[in-house]
Structures are given as C-alpha cells and as structure tokens.
Amino acid sequence: MKRLLVGPFNRVEGDLEVTLDIADGRVRAAHVNAPMYRGFEQILQGKAPHDALVFVPRICGICSVSQSVAAAHALADLAGVAMPANGRHVTNTVLAIENLADHLTHFYLFFMPDFARAAYVGRPWHADAVARFLPDRGEQTRKAIAARQRWFELLGTLAGKWPHTQGLEPGGSSRAVEPAERTRLLARVREFRGFLERELFGGTVLEAFDALPDEAALWAWHAQQPARGDFRLFLSAMLDPALAALGPGPGRYLSFGAYPQPGGGHTFAAGLWDAARASLQPLDTAAITEDATHAWLQDCGGPRHPRDGLTEPEADKPGAYTWNKAPRLSGQVVETGAIARQLAAGHPLVHDVVRRHGGTVLTRVLARVLELARVLPQIEIWLQALQPQRPYCEAAPLPQEGEGMGLNEAARGALGHWVSVRGGRIANYQIVAPTSWNFSPRDAAGTPGALEQALVDAPVQDGEDTPVAVQHIVRSFDPCMVCTVH
DSSP states (O other), rough: EEEEEEOOOOSSSOOEEEEEEEEEEEEEEEEOOOOOOOOOHHHHTSOOOOHHHHHHGGSSSHHHHHHHHHHHHHHHHHOOOOOOHHHHHHHHHHHHHHHHHHHHIIIIIIIIIGGGGGGHHHSTTHHHHHHHHHTTOHHHHHHHHHHHHHHHHHHHHHHHSSSSSOOOOOOOOSSSOOHHHHHHHHHHHHHHHIIIIISSSTTHHHHHHHHSSSHHHHHHHHSSSTTTTTTHHHHHHHSSSHHTTOOOOOOOEEOOOOOOOSSEEEEOEEHHHHEEEEEEEEOGGGEEEEOEEEEEEEBBTHHHHHHHHHHOTTTTTTOBBBBBEEEETTTTTESHHHHEEEOOOOOOOHHHHHHHSSSSSSHHHHHHHHHHHHHHHHHOOOOOOOOTOSSOOOOOOSSSSSSEEEEETTTTTTEEEEEEETTTEEEEEEEEEEHHTTTTTOTTTTTOOOHHTTTTOOOOOOOOOOOOHHHHHHHHOOOOOHHHOO
C-alpha cells in the first residue's frame, strides 16, 4: 500500500489536502483535510445579532451573498418577520446572480482547464480543450472572465457591491428598484443570456436545453454539432468510459430548497433524494447533527444539532485530521449541490442521468450547467414581477432572547445558519456550509464523508503526484474550504 498526499489544490477557495492510500493503481481509502482554522463561531459570540450581517459575508470572497442570505433568514426567523414580495424577488435575484457566476466560474476557470493537461494528449478533443480552456490563455476562458465581470455589475446596482454585500436585511432588501433601472437590469441579463446561448450551449436557447427530457435527448443534442459550444466539448470528454463513471457519491442528496417564493414554497424544492428508494423524502432539520470525532475540535457529548453546536479548538486531539466537523442527516452521509437541487426539483434529465450513472463527475457538472439554463429565466421573471411603489423591506426588531435558523442554497449546496440570542447578544452561532457536508471527515462510526467515498477506486497512474482523476472528482464538488472549516 502506497500513501500519497495531494495538496494544496490550485483553483480552490482555501486550503485542501487529501491523503490517498493507493494499491494496484487505485485509491483504496481517502482522508480529506481542511487544514485552516476559521473561527467565525467565536468571533460572533457576544455581538449584537444584527452584526452577523456584517461579519458572515466575510467568511468567503466568492459566496458572500449566500452567507448574507442565510444570516438574514436566521434573523428573520428569530424576529418572526416575513419579506414583502419585492424584497423576496430582489433577494432571490441577488443570490441567483452570485450562484450563476459561481457556476460559470466553476465550469470555465476551475473544472475545464484540467482537460487541457498533457495527460490527455492524443484524445480527439484535447487540442480543442487547450485552445479553449488553457488557464489565462484559453480563448473561451478569456471570454468567460469578461462575461463574469459584466454580470457582476448587476450586483453593484442591486446590492451596492460584491463581495460582502450589505443590502440584504431580515425584512427584505434595503435597495428599491426604479422602473427605468429594471429596464437596464433586464438588458444586462439578456446580455449574459446571449453569452450562455452562444458560447456555452452552442446556439441553443436556454429554455430548449432546459427542456431536454432524458439522457438520450442530451446525447442527440450533442451529436447535432459536437464541436459547437463549450458544454458539448465537456460531453465529448465524458464519452470516455474512464471519465463518465468517476467519483460515485453516497446516493443520498440534500437540498434545503432554493429561492423561496412570496406565496410559500421554493422555486427548487427542499428534501432528501434517496437513490435507493428513488423518492424525495421530507426534510427534517431536527435530524441534522455535527460529529467532531475526527476534527481538531472538542467533541464532548457526542454529535450535536447545530442549534447546540460547540466549536472549541483542540489542536492536539488524537485521531483528528481536519478542522471540519462531520455533518450528518439522521446519522447518514449525504451529498449536496446542484445535483441535489435538481433531483429534489424533479428535473427529468437529471433524474434519468443519475438513475443510469449515479452521482458522478458527469452528473455533478451537468446539474450545474443545467442551472445556468434554468435560473437565468427565473431572474427575468423576478425582475418583471417587481411592483413600483410597493415595499421592499419590513422593519424587523430583534428580540432580546430567542433562536433562529436560516436555510439557503449556495451554488455548492445546502447552507445553514443557527443563531441563539441571550440578553440581546449572540450566545451561539453555528454555520454548516455545503463543503462541510461534501468534504466531511469520518464520523464516530468510521463512515467516510461524501468526497472520501467518491475518491475510492479512482485510478492513479504511475508517476502521478497529483492524479488527474482525483483532480476531476475533487473539482466536480467544487470545494470552498474557507466556508467549510470551523
């Protein structure tokens, strides 16, 4: 048995190390280490509850809006306030802008550059991948960076700035949108739509791609013009059987529900999709626990619900190998992300591809690209639904005592904030981020986390010190380690 330490990974937000046990050219076991301590749970203690909206966006520089929304939801739950329709539409739009930017960044800047590696010389698509996605110099990489920059200007109008946006409140959005501004915003959305339809989907309108009903239709779409559009190039690479089956996950997929609607419910439903049952189970938030057995954190009392979470460092703890706790739902490992959202939402294409292949590199990337096609039209609907002269924010006086829970879907998956207030100050604040779920360590029972399971049986070629298959699997989850660690 050979042991290989891979890391730190480039093109990843934060520090990540993966220890691999390798035999006969395959990964036999993996241990995922988040080696950086964050400490926001300690920083927030003793602060005024509303101050959370200032601190938590600074957890991360690429998904700060997601943290803001989760905090706003937690404080709204604490105060018992509901957003007016305008505030809900703007909050959803601001979050969706960040999530779609994350999807775009993941595909063009984080994931696809690995296909330009020398390991793939000789593949029929390799030269095209080099021309399109070589870091810093790829033609499509440069176009995507320009499109991303233009897209983020929407957040300047709607939320003042990005990252660390301060325009979101428990009662809604502090920024009203005038009718003339809405027209300009919609024009910018249409510009981004044009980039996606032209460059990513190769001339296919978003609604047509969203309407693909199953895997057969996906491959028929690919076969029409296999060299046109950047997502078709990804599919061409996935025709390689060694790539299509990479990185199977645990088969249980968690979504907290994405983009709440004013009348109740979500644009994408909440729930637990269980592949073994082929059914969506109701979400029981009381069944969420965090196990710190293998984290450099105190674990007295065993697994805890985040409401009662304990985050106290224990840097010399025997048997620990990460700063990340092990979140579990009813004691089970789950995967979260776009794949979970679209399974919970019942999208037929994702259901069919997951039924055939499971949660793999192919299905994770497919689900994220599909969300670019699905969510942008929703942004157009939300902006059109804004009502002039109607309120955007309700006053939300916060109580001196109480608890709140804020659930949200970041680009990478389920994000939860839990706040307890005593004497008008934060007594406890716990955050469980998407990468906390996906990159969790083993729990007290020794059960590996989602990525640790997905890496098992990944191929490792002779002489590889950063195995390309491991890179693909890790990047398909799109880790955000600064959100992960406690």
